[in-house]
Amino acid sequence: MEKIKIRVALSGNPNVGKSTIFNLLTGLRQHTGNWPGKTIEKKEGIYEKDNYILEIIDLPGIYSLTSHSLEEIIAREFIIKEKPDVIVVIVDASSLERNLYLLIQILELYSRVILVLNMIDLLHEKKYKIDIEKLEKKLGIPVVPMIASKGIGIGELVDKIIKVYKGELICKPEKIDYGNLEYIIENIEEKIPKNIDGYNSRFIALKLLEGDDIVKNICKERINYEEIEKIIGKREDTAISLANARYQWIKKILMDTLEKPKTPVITLSDKLDYIFTHPILGLPLSFIILGLVFWLTYTINNLLSDPLENILGIFQKFLEKYLLFLPSFWRALIFNGIWQGISILLTFIPLIIIFFFFLAILEDTGYLARVAFVTDRIMHILGLHGKAFLPLMISYGCNVPGIMAVRTLENEKDRILLILISSFIPCVPRILVSAFFANVFFPKYASLILLSLYFISFLSVFISGKIIRKFFLKTSFSPLIMELPLYKLPNFKIVGIYIWEKLKAFLQRAGSVIVILSSIVWLLGNYPQKNIENSLLAYIGKLFLPLLKPLGFNWQLISALIAGFVAKEASLSTISTIYQSSGENLRNILLKEISPLTAYSFMVIQLLYIPCAGTSATIYKETNSLKWTIFSIIYSLTFAYFISFILYIIISLFKTLL
Amino acid sequence: MVKVLYEMNKGERGKILAIRGGRGRVLRLAELGIIPGEEITLLQKSFGPVIIKVKDTNLALGRGIAQNILVEVENGENKD
Numbered sequence: 253m254e255k256i257k258i259r260v261a262l263s264g265n266p267n268v269g270k271s272t273i274f275n276l277l278t279g280l281r282q283h284t285g286n287w288p289g290k291t292i293e294k295k296e297g298i299y300e301k302d303n304y305i306l307e308i309i310d311l312p313g314i315y316s317l318t319s320h321s322l323e324e325i326i327a328r329e330f331i332i333k334e335k336p337d338v339i340v341v342i343v344d345a346s347s348l349e350r351n352l353y354l355l356i357q358i359l360e361l362y363s364r365v366i367l368v369l370n371m372i373d374l375l376h377e378k379k380y381k382i383d384i385e386k387l388e389k390k391l392g393i394p395v396v397p398m399i400a401s402k403g404i405g406i407g408e409l410v411d412k413i414i415k416v417y418k419g420e421l422i423c424k425p426e427k428i429d430y431g432n433l434e435y436i437i438e439n440i441e442e443k444i445p446k447n448i449d450g451y452n453s454r455f456i457a458l459k460l461l462e463g464d465d466i467v468k469n470i471c472k473e474r475i476n477y478e479e480i481e482k483i484i485g486k487r488e489d490t491a492i493s494l495a496n497a498r499y500q501w502i503k504k505i506l507m508d509t510l511e512k513p514k515t516p517v518i519t520l521s522d523k524l525d526y527i528f529t530h531p532i533l534g535l536p537l538s539f540i541i542l543g544l545v546f547w548l549t550y551t552i553n554n555l556l557s558d559p560l561e562n563i564l565g566i567f568q569k570f571l572e573k574y575l576l577f578l579p580s581f582w583r584a585l586i587f588n589g590i591w592q593g594i595s596i597l598l599t600f601i602p603l604i605i606i607f608f609f610f611l612a613i614l615e616d617t618g619y620l621a622r623v624a625f626v627t628d629r630i631m632h633i634l635g636l637h638g639k640a641f642l643p644l645m646i647s648y649g650c651n652v653p654g655i656m657a658v659r660t661l662e663n664e665k666d667r668i669l670l671i672l673i674s675s676f677i678p679c680v681p682r683i684l685v686s687a688f689f690a691n692v693f694f695p696k697y698a699s700l701i702l703l704s705l706y707f708i709s710f711l712s713v714f715i716s717g718k719i720i721r722k723f724f725l726k727t728s729f730s731p732l733i734m735e736l737p738l739y740k741l742p743n744f745k746i747v748g749i750y751i752w753e754k755l756k757a758f759l760q761r762a763g764s765v766i767v768i769l770s771s772i773v774w775l776l777g778n779y780p781q782k783n784i785e786n787s788l789l790a791y792i793g794k795l796f797l798p799l800l801k802p803l804g805f806n807w808q809l810i811s812a813l814i815a816g817f818v819a820k821e822a823s824l825s826t827i828s829t830i831y832q833s834s835g836e837n838l839r840n841i842l843l844k845e846i847s848p849l850t851a852y853s854f855m856v857i858q859l860l861y862i863p864c865a866g867t868s869a870t871i872y873k874e875t876n877s878l879k880w881t882i883f884s885i886i887y888s889l890t891f892a893y894f895i896s897f898i899l900y901i902i903i904s905l906f907k908t909l910l
Numbered sequence: 911m912v913k914v915l916y917e918m919n920k921g922e923r924g925k926i927l928a929i930r931g932g933r934g935r936v937l938r939l940a941e942l943g944i945i946p947g948e949e950i951t952l953l954q955k956s957f958g959p960v961i962i963k964v965k966d967t968n969l970a971l972g973r974g975i976a977q978n979i980l981v982e983v984e985n986g987e988n989k990d
Contacts, residue, residue, distance in 0.1 A: 315941045315942060316941040318941075320937070346966065348966070350942065350943040350964075350965040350967050462937065463937075488933070491933065491936075491937045491940070492937070492940055492945065492946070495937065495941065495945055496940075496947070499943075499945065499948075525953070525954070529961060531955060531956045531957065625954075625956065625959055625961065628956070628959040628970070629957045629959070632958060632973075731972035731973075731974045731975050732970055732971065732972035732975075733939070733942065733970075733971055733972065734969065734970045735967060735969055736968040
């Protein structure tokens with residue numbers, strides 16, 4: 253028998269447990285992508301019961317259906333264009349009043365809606381009482397209480413979705429009365445068709461009164477907008493009046509369905525917040541907790557990297573045996589070019605698993621929002637806000653997970669800015685290369701030199717933030733407005749699914765880019781002759797020599813930088829290959845060939861010049877835009893060049909003066 | 911007494927009087943429950959942002975926003 257498909261959309265505010273419900277329903281039968289042309293994640297999955305297949309789509313978390321953010325526009329357009337069979341609106345039961353605001357707007361657009369009261373246990377913890385039957389009657393739609401983190405209520409939700417689809421449960425949502433604004437709404441409705449582009453006339457009228465630009469433009473194309481403009485007039489406050497009317501309506505609904513205790517109960521969350529958001533204790537505590545996460549992430553990763561490399565080595569030997577029949581150039585390409593790229597890709601796997609395990613826990617428990625609160629002040633120095641703290645911090649280990657963590661920010665332009673400046677944060681491999689040079693050229697002051705590099709990178713983050721904001725994004729970082737969800741225990745099954753999804757998306761979308769880029773760089777070093785001195789790499793190095801000659805560079809250093817694009821530590825091994833020496837010998841050669849000042853310029857360039865292949869691929873995956881990926885590469889190249897040039901001149905001047 | 915939200919003391923309650931800012935910002939705050947007439951409690955102050963309680967939700971607001979919300983503070987030190 254043919255199975256019946258039901259298309260279900262999940263909607264709700266951020267932090268209401270929407271993705272938990274999505275993950276519980278779909279498990280591993282889900283797919284993550286991006287909304288067309290957007291940096292916003294799109295998640296789809298399926299759930300089967302009896303004769304039905306539920307095709308579930310997780311709409312972005314939103315507070316409203318206006319056109320403030322891309323997320324809201326996506327959700328709105330999905331509802332009217334795709335017309336799902338059922339929309340499930342998920343709300344945080346412990347803060348119903350605010351959460352029902354979104355429900356109202358969805359009901360104005362669509363009627364087959366089921367309301368899920370998630371985290372009903374937190375409502376009980378607050379000693380609130382809710383009459384669900386009465387709420388159903390007053391809203392005119394089915395209501396399902398749920399504790400998603402424990403899987404309670406999922407079955408009932410599925411039953412009700414099927415019943416609504418079959419028409420056994422009827423949704424007849426109550427129409428909201430906007431009081432003295434009703435007559436203006438009706439006036440506008442008379443002037444427009446019953447339906448424009450799938451939006452009903454009432455919704456259009458409301459959005460016009462709220463000053464929604466997208467709806468306004470749709471209207472201007474279709475009808476005589478001037479007449480409507482006359483009706484709306486110069487009212488500045490209608491949007492707020494509408495919001496007020498909605499809240500009044502919600503109050504009326506909740507008046508005899510939700511009972512609150514006379515004196516508010518002090519919950520566990522309140523007590524925890526006393527410590528975690530404390531003006532003096534909060535910040536050091538967050539440093540300790542995040543420092544621990546940082547340390548654990550990279551320590552566990554390092555413990556795993558040796559065994560992983562051994563396994564890869566065994567596998568490589570095994571493969572080599574079976575590919576002996578190939579000509580030697582192809583064998584070399586496969587094992588030194590492609591295979592090396594695959595190894596680099598694979599070494600990211602433990603890092604991503606471990607980091608996202610901690611990130612999921614920080615997010616799920618609600619602590620991450622507190623980190624954003626306590627670090628907000630210091631992030632202001634960089635022109636950012638508190639939510640930027642964790643991504644930047646984790647970038648000091650490796651930029652790849654740092655950039656992936658940028659997803660926790662809401663605003664698209666904020667995310668792009670943060671991604672672009674993250675690549676100026678020196679990851680561990682870059683510091684290792686610098687440390688080698690510092691030890692060779694400034695053995696007495698090595699740590700001071702490294703410290704100066706950290707300072708330069710910090711300054712670069714600061715300056716580039718300003719430049720990119722002012723000239724390229726043309727916007728300031730949005731101020732912090734963030735909900736602090738109640739603390740709760742994470743569900744480890746959900747955490748597992750979350751990690752798996754992140755890893756899968758990384759391998760699928762960044763994987764091929766990393767492998768291709770590193771193969772190209774290998775080819776450069778080995779073509780047309782295996783001898784690196786006659787290779788394309790050397791040729792390109794010599795080509796760019798005039799640009800860097802004033803800083804005392806030779807082509808060998810430039811070729812090393814090009815090779816460093818695969819992975820920053822590769823620049824060191826390339827230098828060693830070019831000079832065909834290592835250890836003490838290499839030291840002596842370098843000291844003879846390069847002046848200390850040139851070495852320092854090299855370190856500065858090496859610190860800033862380009863996001864490595866893995867980072868570039870991640871930037872591409874996260875921004876979903878080739879334009880921003882190329883921008884990041886070109887910008888950082890130019891920036892690094894100018895900074896090192898300026899530093900070179902300043903230091904030279906000092907030397908002649910002294 | 912009328913105060914700017916940013917200058918309220920920890921634990922003080924009041925009613926929102928007005929919100930300064932562009933239309934978009936004001937509407938955005940309204941959607942989060944921060945709307946004139948609504949009751950608001952200042953839960954925590956840091957050296958920049960503040961935490962408030964409004965409509966059963968705890969929200970963190972950056973300093974730039976907290977400086978643009980006017981509150982009629984309940985003058986009841988004897989309360990609670």
